[in-house]
Amino acid sequence: MEAVAAVGEAFFSEMFEALLTKFNASDLINFAQQKKIYAELKKWKNILQNINAVVADAEEKQVMDRSAKIWLKELQDLAYQVKDILEEFDYEALRRKSTVKHSKVKMHCLRGLKWSGMFNVKMVSKIKGITTRLQQIASEKNSLRLGDNVGGKAHKARDHQRLPTTSVVSEIKVFGRGNEKEAILKSLLVEKTSEDDIHVPVISITGIAGIGKTTLAQLVYNDGKVKEFFDLRAWIHVSEDFGVTEITKAILQAVNPSISCTTDLNLFQLKLKEELSGKKLLLVLDDVRLQNYNQWSLLICPFEVGNSGCKIIVTTQDQNISQITGPLVHDTPLKELADDDCLSILACHALKSKNFKRHPLLKEIGQEIVKKCKGLPSAVKELASLLGAKQVYKEWEAVSRSKIWDLLEEKGGTVAALRWSYHHLSSHLKPCFAYCSLIPKGYEFNSDELVLLWIAEDFVQPKGHKQPEDLGHEYFSDLLSRSFFQKSNNNNSLFVMHDLIIDLAQSVAGDSCFNMEHELHIDEMARHVSFIPHRYDVSQRFEIFNERKHIRSFIALPTPCQRGGYCYLSSKVLYKLLPKLKCLRVLSLSGYFIGELSSSIGDLKLLRCLNLSRTAIRLLPRSVGNLHHLQMLILNQCKELTALPVEICGLSKLHHLDIRDTPKLQELPSGLGNLTSLRVLPKFIIGKAGGLALRELKDLSLQ
Structure with missing residues (x-):
């Protein structure tokens, strides 16, 4: 049941925020001017705003209340449908703009506009049906007695149940970490060499929850040579709500238990400075989650003035702790125990x-x-x-x-610690992490590819003037620094996730994400699916998708050993199954021997990412030009690709066109300069007359 609670937190809050933002889009407002439709959309927005206010409470109550759990599942399903319809309207607005812009015959343009009007009429009944369901769900929240803005209380209660650590360790039960301990002692047991150095030496021990950071710190703290070298030692367990005043008070009481109580930070620091004068102190701050440099500076102030003997050991999951503490004397990122x-x-x-x-x-x-x-x-x-x-x-x-x-x-214990790490992620990182449940255990992945998937699924929301790719890489770096990702031991450019971190991601993603390597049954609520290609993938493997038409991600993840050759996919999947998945945002067929695509690919009008890398594709169908939502077209290592259809020049949202390592591609279509959103174009080819001209690129902001 705990896992289900996290599902809401992972996807709901960000989904609602993205939905409410879409209602304010000028293109949507202009396109839905037909009074009857626009009035319905305004109802949706008002209902969703009211529901959004109580979602946090529902997430907490569903742990014990089955009715709340069912209510959230229905709400999630309906929220996806709302988003689909809004994006269909957005698609029609984009299609109409493209038709008007590129039409050479006025009558053709008028036919396009007329069809758009028919589209509005066709959607009225579907919209009214969703309005009815939204009103029903909104009324049900009253019977569940859901309150506004009370989310987080249960999380805080769980946090407070975490046991504090102490310096006491039973060394007879500790195995391994001898090399790491000696490396820390080597950095720790040295006298200060320069009076000009005013920086308090900091040693960090980093790694995921449960890897043994605290145990290693305990071994160092209790080492005989450490006891001889330092006059004073203090062990402080730092919880998230542990402020500078409380930490300073704890340090002071550790070095002098007779200090009388007070709440004045100034008096604490003056007394601590006096106690430390001329003495060497080892301070261990266990489980640090400080995010504020000013707090850190204030905390260590008594150690910097008139005292040259203080050294600090910090244990943390944050690999970027040096951005807060300043340069580290020694960094100890813990690997898995042998x-x-x-x-x-x-x-x-x-x-x-x-x-x-x-x-x-x-x-x-x-x-x-x-x-x-x-x-x-x-x-x-x-x-x-x-x-x-x-x-x-x-x-x-x-x-x-x-x-x-x-x-x-x-x-x-371990699961609680991992969940605690997840719950303290910023809200925008939670759906990104939950989506990583699609990654198979032991699978090495590329950060760039993962970021593009996040963008395609709308997990990366625009922020100021930052490009989505830049913002997505900030998200990735944040999760990496918190040890949710690790560098691969085999390839420094790739990353992996610890098996238990993947289990955590699957737990918080719940029914929304399925990796076919981990689960045989795909829940009817599933929206995102990944799989490792087989050498020969017959249609029976994917028959379940005939009943799972709301899938938004269909992702093939070829393994390194498969990247040297092709896998083979049944033509039934290509020509009959995939065209039925009208809700697809991400379609990745990487690594398959696919020479051509069906023209029905153009019917997937909500598609944002099409990955055909390492396939045998020769030509793309002209219908690709109908994919007006398409943001990423990935064709790298398509050795047989000979040309791109001119129709892609009408894809106004395309910002990533990856054509690396395509030796048979001799020219790019004229009109590519119309793609004003394009940011990534690894190479451009000046071909024959009528092809791409260099001057067309002058207005593009390529990276």
């Missing part, structure tokens, strides 16, 4: 032994269990607590075959 060390932890906590000598039959299955934890020691400990009273092979085998996320959710 399987052998994890096996020792399992034996220690499950069998109360350092090894499996007394239980040799359990060792092999124990190795399988720790592999599922992917080097996360906290996860190993929690599974060990499940196995502690079970020393029978069959019971251990049952654990090894279970989903680790389900097992850990029962215990609460």
Whole structure:
């Protein structure tokens, strides 16, 4: 049930914000001038604004209230339909503009305008039906007793249940991290070498929740050489609401417990400065989430004046902590713990032994269990607590075959820590992260490609003069800095997600996102689907999509070993199934042996991203020019591509045309200069007379 609560938080708030913004679009207002339709759209906006005020409360109540859960599911489904209709109107406005702009015959132009009027009439009954459903959902919120602006209370309550850490550690139960500890000690146990250096030395320990940051800090804090080197030591667990005054007070009481209580920060800092004069202090700030440089500067002020012996160890999930603290003396990004060390932890906590000598039959299955934890020691400990009273092979085998996320959710610790990290993301990052549940476990991905998917799904909202790609990369960097993504060990230009982070993403995405490698059944509420291509993909694999026509993302994710050759897709999927998915925003067929597309591709009028990279496509159908919402056309490594249809020059929203590594493409169509939104064009080809002329690019703002 907890997972469902997060679904609302991941998608609803951003979806409603995007929806309400669409109602203010001038093109939509101008196009829907027919009084009857515009009046209905105004009703929608008013109803949605009223519903939006209570969504946060519904998200919290659905954890315990099944009626609230059903209400939110119906609301989510209806919100998608509202967005589809608004974008259909937007499409017609774009189509009409394109028709007027490019029509050479006046009568042709008039026919286009007349058809648009017929479109409005055709949509009236559908619009009224949605109005009725919206009114019904709005009335149901009263019976659920939903309140305004109360969201977040339950989250805060959960946050306060997080146990504080202490400096005490049972070293006999700690395995691994010896190299990391020695590297920190090497940086820590040195005297200050220059009086000109006024910077307080900071050492960071970073990594995802449960990786062992606190344990490593405890090992360093309790090391004998550290105790000898420093006159004073202080361990402070920093919660999110822990302000400068509270932290300073805690430090002061740690170095001198006899200090009398006060609430005056000035007195705290004066007394702390006095206590530290001429002394060397080791300060550990555990689980830091400071986002404000001024707060940090104020906190460390007593350590900078008249004291050269203070050093600080910070544990945090934020890999960009140096942007707050200043340059780091030493940075320790923790990797997954080795399987052998994890096996020792399992034996220690499950069998109360350092090894499996007394239980040799359990060792092999124990190795399988720790592999599922992917080097996360906290996860190993929690599974060990499940196995502690079970020393029978069959019971251990049952654990090894279970989903680790389900097992850990029962215990609460690691899962709670991961959820806590998610809940404290900014609202605009939550749908982006939830969408990452489409990424298979162990899959290496490109950040640029992921950002384009976020943009196509409307998760990246315009902000000032920033381009969507730039803003999307800021989102990615933010999630990377919080350890939701990691650099691949195999390729420094690619990224991966820890298995438990993917489990978290699947948990918060709920029924909305499905990866066909993880789940066999695709829920009727699913909107986004991904899959790894098979060598030969027959139509039966995708039959379920005949009943899932509201899918918005259909994404093939070829693996590195598949990128050297083609996979093969049934023509039934290309010519019969895909044209039925009228709600598609993202269509990726990367890596398939596809020589041509059906002209019916032009009927997918809500499509924003078409990825045909690494396919055998030779020519695109002229109907691609009907995709007026298309923002990204990805054709890189299409070795057989020979030409682009001139019709793409009418796609006013196209901003990303990737034609890298297309050796047979000899020219670009004349009129490409009309694409004023175009930002990415890796190469341009000056072809024969009638093709693209260099002067056409002068008005484009290419990156």
